Amino acid sequence: MPSCRFLGSLTTPSVHVTIDTGNHFFNQTLDGFLKIGTVAATRSIAEDSFKAINGGKLSKHGLERSLKKMCKEGAYWGTVAGVYVGMEYGVERIRGTTDWKNAMIGGALTGALVSAATNNDKDRVLSDALAGGAIATASVFLN
Structure with a gap:
């Protein structure tokens, strides 16, 4: 039975722009x-x-x-992304280690901060903090 295979790889284009603020x-x-x-x-x-x-x-x-x-x-x-990246980086600097916990804490802080800025419901802020932490942690494990 004849068969064929495709050997090769597909890559996505990448654009790198660097802005150095010092x-x-x-x-x-x-x-x-x-x-x-x-x-x-x-x-x-x-x-x-x-x-x-x-x-x-x-x-x-x-x-x-x-x-x-x-x-x-x-x-x-x-x-939102800038706040998350800044939070994660800050947590990494404070803890002195690079692991998934930084993403979890940064995501939770970002979720709480963004939620608190847009509404006054404490339960909603807590829910958004948990969601932010869960999404950030999941993204680290998926990568």
Whole structure:
């Protein structure tokens, strides 16, 4: 029975941009902000482009709304990512070790901080802290 195999590897393109602020903490935080902010902005514009194409409507008002949404989403998620990266780095420096616990603590602190900034419900802040810690820990184990 004839068969064939594909041997090779697929790689994704990578773009590296380095901005040196002179402080490793700020470098890490800015890097997280830029990477995740770009992903969020790209997702937002792709979603709105799909809706415009699928709906058959493209207008100046719709384009302006999409650009505002793109900037808002990019800034929000970039800020959350920057806070998380900064928290994780700070925890790593305080503990003096690199392990999954840094991600868990950084994720929990970030979840609590972002939640506290957006609402006043203590139970919600605690729930978001637990979710942030769980997601950050899971991401370390999955990587």
